[in-house]
Amino acid sequence: MSETDRLAARARGAEGSEIRVMFERARAYDGDLARLEIGEPDFDTPGYVVDAAAEGARGGATHYTSTYGTTPLREGIADRIERENGVPVDADGVLVTAGGIEAITVGLLSVAGPGDEVVVLTPGFANYTAQVELTGAEPVQVSLPPETGFDLDPDLVAEHVTDDTAAVVLCRPTNPTGRVYDEADVRAVARVAADHDAYVLADEVYERLTYEGTRRSVAAIADDPEWVLSVNSFSKGHAMTGWRVGWLAGPSDVIDAAQVIRQTTTLCPSSVSQEAALAALEGPQEPFEEMVAAYEDRRDTVLERVREWPEITCADPEGAFYAFLDVRAFDEPAMDLALRLLSDYGVSTTPGTAFGPGGEGHLRISYATDEAVLETGLDRLERAIRDEFE
Ligand SMILES: Cc1ncc(COP(=O)(O)O)c(C=O)c1O
Incomplete structure (x- = not known):
């Protein structure tokens, strides 16, 4: 061998x-x-974020934090979701993660496994397929048509959603096209998923980088927000890719399960980076x-x-x-x-x-x-x- x-x-x-x-x-x-x-x-x-991290570290933020993330950051994120997206979430519904990537990984590991299918759209962020495979579930790739500029097509997605579907991954705004799927189409896909007891895993790491008005999140648009797992991150909108801070927000049973899984991977997000993220959340925008x-x-x-x-x-x-x-x-x-x-x-x-x-x-x-x-x-x-x- x-x-x-x-x-x-x-x-x-x-x-x-x-x-x-x-x-x-x-x-x-x-x-x-x-x-x-x-x-x-x-x-x-921005410098004030870096300063807050340094001050936090000097003040003792150098230890493990809760495996859910620090309470002030979880509360700050929950407040932001409620304020900006109009979705009522409390801190129990937020897991602070090492960037959006970890949120997607632990989110998928919490809801999908062998025998399940997860619908991913192509063109789309390549990691989704690899992350689904890691869970043991089957990625089901749905190709969106170039003729419409890769608009979300709810009927096409619906053709691929079955009772084995554990989740449908939606990225909005979308990497690689930069499109922001139409709200009516998002609502229709979320309905199809919920009707099959499947989650929508909404990757919204580019949410702040939206140029044409509305920034409503998938959880705000969906008729059944309890079937939406929201992924977000400080990486893109706050120029903080290297700090590795993001979050998974959703029903507390999924958040609790994801927290147990993360005990075996990263244990907790970086304490210093969480100080930085809190500053970015609360400081000048x-x-x-x-x-x-x-x-x-x-x-x-x-x-x-x-x-x-x-x-x-x-x-x-x-x-x-x-x-x-x-x-x-x-x-x-x-x-x-x-x-x-x-x-x-x-x-x-x-x-x-x-x-x-x-x-x-x-x-x-x-x-x-x-x-x-x-x-x-x-x-x-x-x-x-x-x-x-x-
Ligand atoms: C669509 C999408 N989701 C998630 C990520 C991961 O970002 P991070 O883990 O830095 O939050 C990226 C990074 O390029 C991305 O393009």
């Missing part, structure tokens, strides 16, 4: 996501590269609002440029910091095209296939980068388009 044979079956085929592949290729690139593949804020965490305004300007820059390229289309992103370009005119697998753009044109993007089979023929570009890099990257994309079609 080789050492590889000794790996557990779930680890043996583990490839990691294509996002990480592009990230590593970009990092190893020797030269001037316009990086449009990075999916995290280019802004640093202007720095975060300025970030959102900057993303919105950059989104407009991207859309103006894309509209000048007749061969390439892109459904208008209403949130997050991504644009998902339809590059089917290149007639080339997305991964090959992304690698070619990187090596021949000096611009890195993420192939749509990193988001499941539904993303073929597309490239994701991120505008979480400063205007100058963004403009350079767009110039290079334009050169590639000219070379191909002129």
Whole structure:
């Protein structure tokens, strides 16, 4: 038996996501590269948040916290959900997690297992499929149609929801398209799920980065909020990816179960990071609002440029910091095209296939980068388009 044979079956085929592949290729690139593949804020965490963490640590916040997270942070998050989303939640309904990722993992592990199915949409965040597989449940991928800009299609989702369905994962605003699914469609999907005693796992880590008005959460929209598990995070909206703080909110029996599971993984979120998150929640919001305004300007820059390229289309992103370009005119697998753009044109993007089979023929570009890099990257994309079609 080789050492590889000794790996557990779930680890043996583990490839990691294509996002990480592009990230590593970009990092190893020797030269001037316009990086449009990075999916995290280019802004640093505001200074007052960093100060609060340092003060907290000096004041003794260096120990394990409750496995649920600290009481002030749980209360602060519950207040925010009630204030901003109009969903009544108390602190018992909140588990503080190590980012949205841990919230998704422990949420899914709490409600899905062998014999269950979990519906995930593609193109969508690739981790969902891997996380469902980790639970032993079967991921059921539903491809949304590119013709509608990947609108949520409740009838299509309903065709895949059965009595074995434990959960339907909805991401809103959506990575990779930046779309914010229509409220009526969200309500319809939530109804289908609840009718089958299935949860909607609502990944709302981009909730604060919404450019077209409404920010109502899935739990606020659904007729049966008791069947909604809400995932959120400080990472994107508060420029705090490295601090690893997020939350899972939902019925207290699920929160209690998730807390038991997390006792075996991370035990509790970082104490210092929880101090930082509390400060971000309670402190001045202007720095975060300025970030959102900057993303919105950059989104407009991207859309103006894309509209000048007749061969390439892109459904208008209403949130997050991504644009998902339809590059089917290149007639080339997305991964090959992304690698070619990187090596021949000096611009890195993420192939749509990193988001499941539904993303073929597309490239994701991120505008979480400063205007100058963004403009350079767009110039290079334009050169590639000219070379191909002129
Ligand atoms: C859709 C989506 N969900 C969750 C996450 C995880 O974010 P974090 O764990 O930093 O909160 C990401 C990160 O890129 C994401 O794009």
